[in-house]
Amino acid sequence: MNKNRLLQLLMAHRDRPVSGQEISDELQVSRTAVWKQIEELRKNGYEIEAASRRGYRLVRFPDRVGTEEIMLHLTTERLGCSIIYNDTVTSTQEIVREQAEKGGVEGLIAVANEQVEGRGRLGRSWQSSPEQGIWMSLLLRPQVPPRYAPQLTLLSAVALAEALDGYLPEPTAIKWPNDIRIHKRKLAGILTEMQADMDEVQTVIVGMGINVNQADGDFTGELAEKAASIRQYAGVRQSRPQIIASILKSYESWYNEYLTNGFGAVKAAWSNKTDTLGSFIQVETSRQTVEGTALCITDEGALQVQKTDGSIQTVHSGEILD
Numbered sequence: 001m002n003k004n005r006l007l008q009l010l011m012a013h014r015d016r017p018v019s020g021q022e023i024s025d026e027l028q029v030s031r032t033a034v035w036k037q038i039e040e041l042r043k044n045g046y047e048i049e050a051a052s053r054r055g056y057r058l059v060r061f062p063d064r065v066g067t068e069e070i071m072l073h074l075t076t077e078r079l080g081c082s083i084i085y086n087d088t089v090t091s092t093q094e095i096v097r098e099q100a101e102k103g104g105v106e107g108l109i110a111v112a113n114e115q116v117e118g119r120g121r122l123g124r125s126w127q128s129s130p131e132q133g134i135w136m137s138l139l140l141r142p143q144v145p146p147r148y149a150p151q152l153t154l155l156s157a158v159a160l161a162e163a164l165d166g167y168l169p170e171p172t173a174i175k176w177p178n179d180i181r182i183h184k185r186k187l188a189g190i191l192t193e194m195q196a197d198m199d200e201v202q203t204v205i206v207g208m209g210i211n212v213n214q215a216d217g218d219f220t221g222e223l224a225e226k227a228a229s230i231r232q233y234a235g236v237r238q239s240r241p242q243i244i245a246s247i248l249k250s251y252e253s254w255y256n257e258y259l260t261n262g263f264g265a266v267k268a269a270w271s272n273k274t275d276t277l278g279s280f281i282q283v284e285t286s287r288q289t290v291e292g293t294a295l296c297i298t299d300e301g302a303l304q305v306q307k308t309d310g311s312i313q314t315v316h317s318g319e320i321l322d
């Protein structure tokens with residue numbers, strides 16, 4: 001018997017118990033097989049209530065981000081079509097890179113419960129402790145010129161921010177290029193890594209790190225002041241597989257829009273959702289620190305800054321100092 005079909009059935013009837021007979025009719029298996037599978041699910045951490053004679057009711061999911069748990073919530077067509085779950089990895093970026101080299105399909109994702117070498121941009125590290133967050137990488141193969149790669153970074157921020165807003169009492173804001181913040185604290189970060197030849201992008205690996213269930217006191221050191229989790233604002237623990245499904249849904253719809261109609265709608269949505277534009281900022285680039293008012297993003301996804309002398313400088317990558 002396919003365990004997913006049993007889970008899907010229990011999911012669809014979470015408001016009432018489903019009898020063993022009903023399950024066995026629906027899935028065309030014996031009642032003993034149903035009972036065995038229920039036991040198997042319980043072993044995997046699903047809490048299933050068995051009311052005498054009335055049947056089974058799914059009460060609680062395990063807090064796992066395994067393939068099966070994610071698939072239960074998925075409503076996408078392409079993104080998440082292949083899911084690689086590992087309990088502990090160095091970095092999910094590495095898992096997707098290996099798959100990309102072996103010809104992995106667009107939409108493939110790698111998810112881990114813990115990363116021991118989670119990384120941010122420019123060699124920085126990303127704290128990815130077990131159980132508490134979503135550490136996920138997505139493989140894309142967009143057919144666009146390499147100079148458009150920053151557009152995908154901004155697209156990722158829009159898709160992620162929009163999905164996370166569904167779990168929070170107040171909207172998030174994007175800090176250029178791709179930090180998702182609430183009350184100026186970092187809730188999520190995005191790392192976009194690209195492989196390209198002269199005129200076309202081969203693969204883009206989008207890494208997303210989202211703080212989900214950390215409680216007060218779980219962020220230490222520099223993160224104590226800078227980081228936040230969804231739980232801290234929503235007040236209760238959240239289901240990580242459900243959030244993953246929401247992110248992929250939002251991502252798929254923005255990605256389809258981008259591939260069909262170009263960057264226009266993404267640019268508008270990003271500009272609406274950022275708290276960077278209009279502010280006086282200092283951006284550290286690899287060569288210098290640029291100071292001025294953040295004006296807008298260009299059609300290629302770079303940031304335009306108007307300096308105090310009135311001149312305008314375009315910044316392609318860098319870090320805005322707080």
Ligand code: BT5
Nearest residue numbers: 091092118119120121124126127136189190207208209227
């Ligand atoms: C980022 O870099 O924000 C990109 C983070 C991407 C993480 C994902 S997780 C899945 C995939 N696998 C990986 O190995 N990485 C990706 P950046 O803008 O450079 O920000 C890094 C800075 O954020 C650090 O220097 C810290 O100050 C801060 N930071 C580290 N861990 C954090 C956390 N859990 N929450 C909030 N801030 C954090």
